[in-house]
Amino acid sequence: MSETVNWKAAQECAAQFAQSWNNNEPGGAVIGFDERGIRFAEAGGVESLSTLTPFTAASVVRYASVTKHAFCALVLAHSDKIGLDDPLGRHLPELQAPLRDVTVGRALDMSGGLPDTRECLSLLGLSVYTETKAAPLLEFLARQTRLNYEAGTEISYSNTGYRLVEAALERKGVFFRDYVRKVGTQAGAVLDAPDVWNDPVIGLVPGYWLDGERWQLSAAGLHISASGSMTGSGESLAKWLIGLLGDKGSFEGVLEQLSAARPLADGGISGYGLGLRESQLGNRSFIGHGGSHPGYKSYFLLDPTRKIGFVVVSNREDTNGYKIAVESMAAFTGETLPRASTALRDGTYVTESGPWWIKVVGSTVTYLDADETVYEDEGSWVSSRSASSPIRLKMDGEDIVGEVGHAQRRFRPVREQEVPASLSGVWSSSEGARFEIENGSVIMGIGPVRHRMPLRALGNGRFLFTLVDGPWTKRVCLNLLGVDRLELVLARARMIEYRRAG
Structure with a gap:
């Protein structure tokens, strides 16, 4: 196909997604571009359910984790002040081992094992709406003495490394x-990076999530940090990325450095670089990243060889930006989209010991609360095709075996069991959090926010319960470490401990 035909096909694909956002619902924009500029912009839905102003490519949103590659560009620009091989403790001496020994590079490439701050707060019973500030959060992290896993041995998404750096x-x-405002201006983009949710941002449109019946305004209390603080329009994000693809001036060599292969401790190569993740489509390799804040979703996908890309931004929680970007890219390149696989048998599975569990429903695999679609791979294998959440599994009799996050696992089917009465009592953490277990349920919170959450036994001292927090539903693994000691485990935080009170 000619380039003109390619762009026409990509625009038609993008338009189908944009047109699915109705004019009485939150919306978004899909933008296609190359190194010379924006080739098309398709938009649908509205900026605000109060004004019903149409969403456009100029509507300002929160980029969320799309921020990460821009922050890594700042780190690379100041290699005289901080190096990728520096241990975090060199620059933050208050950190304790093993967090202090994680290198800057591993803190940024998702191999550091650093527990995610927001998920730690969830496991302490703090809501997404609870306001937190930078200094107390750093003090909290300085009290931690456990990683999710030994640095360099796995890949698991976490925002904490970006906060610390x-x-x-x-x-x-x-x-x-200061950096994003300055470099954004050089690219012809209007970008900002507010510290907290309530900081005013010129033109920022509200975000929304669907509670099952109605659209709700989004909000969040966490100090955002450079893991996800950037704001701007879809048009501004495209201009920033055009600068990276152009590889000139302040952008020279930056994209290559950000997307360079990062080795794990055993010499294996991770597909997650510095704020960028590799994606495969057919025989071609692309780079990009997604972002998710309550009420906002974003994604971009770049082909550095052809120097083209696609941006997706939206002010609605249910947008699948990856799907939109990858299908638009496939329409342009003519590559065949991967086929979702249902080769794994539906059910809940758990390892022989430890908190590691998965749930399979069709082509969706949930691992420690993180949902991933799996696709056909070689032979009977399935793969998530995700560098930030790598999964490669197959059936082995009744079991499921393979790698999750580059770690070898064998998952066995869960056999239904009773929750033992011995688990009942009051459990407290060193951070002052506490919950009760009574009649097979976890009870968290006080007064009108006191919630009772039934436990499901997975066997060998592991139990699951579901915690609903506004737009988020979290499935928490309670893992007994001893008679009077347990840990609560989510995908991004696996080290919050409680002890039996009294």
């Missing part, structure tokens, strides 16, 4: 917000 740079007088 940002704090280190700020102590040296380097501020991310």
Whole structure:
């Protein structure tokens, strides 16, 4: 196909997605571009359910984790102040081992095992709406003495490394917000990076999530940090990425450095670089990243060889930006889309010991609360085709075996069991959090926010319960470490401990 025909096919694909956002619902924009500029912009839905103003490519949203590659570009630009091989403790001496020994590079490439701050707060019973500030959060992290796993041995998504490296740079007088405003201007983009949700941002449209019946305004209390603080329009994000593809001036060599292969401790190569993840489509390799804040979703996908890309931004929680971007890219390149696989048998599975569990429903595999679609791979294998959540599994008799996050696992079917009465009692953490277990349920919170959540036994001291927090539903694994000691485990935080009170 000619380039003109390619762009026409990609635009038609993008338009189908944009047109699915109705004019009485939150919406979004899909933008196609190359190194010379924007080739098309398709939009649908509205900026605000109060004004019903149509969503456009100029509507300002929160990019969320699409921020990460931009922050890594700032880190690379100040290699004289902080190096990728520096241990975090060199710049943040208050951190304790083993967190202090994680290198800056591993903190940014998702191999550091650093527990995600927001998920830690969830496991302490703090809502997504609870306001937190930068300094107390850093003090909280400085009290931690466990990683999710030994640095360099796995890949698991976490925002904490970005929070810590940002704090280190700020102590040296380097501020991310200054950087994105300056470099954004050089690219012809209007970008910002507010610290907290309630900071005013010019033109920012509200975000929404669907509670099952009605659209609700989104909100969040967590100090955002450079893991996800950037704001701007779809058009501005495209212009920023065009600058990276152009590889000139302040952007020269940056994209290549950000997307360079990152080795694990055993010499294996991760597909997650510095704020960018590799994606495969047919025989071609692409790079991109997604972002998710309550009420906002974003994604971009780049072909560095052809120097083209696609941006997706939206102010609605249910947008699948990856699907939109990859199908638009496939329409342009003519590559065949991967086929989702149902080769794994539906059910809940757990390892012989430890908190690691999966649930299979059709082509969706949930691992420690993180949902991933799996696709056909070689032979009887299935793969998530995700560098940030790598999964490669197959059936082995009744069991499921393979790798999750680059770690070898064998999952066995869960056999239904009773929750033992010995689990009952009051459990407390060193951070002052507490919950009760009574009649087979976890009870968290006080007064009108006191919730009773039934436990499901997985066997060998593991139990699951479901915690609903506004737009988020979290499936928590309670793992007994001893008669009077347990841990609560989510995909991004696997180290919050409680002890039996009294």
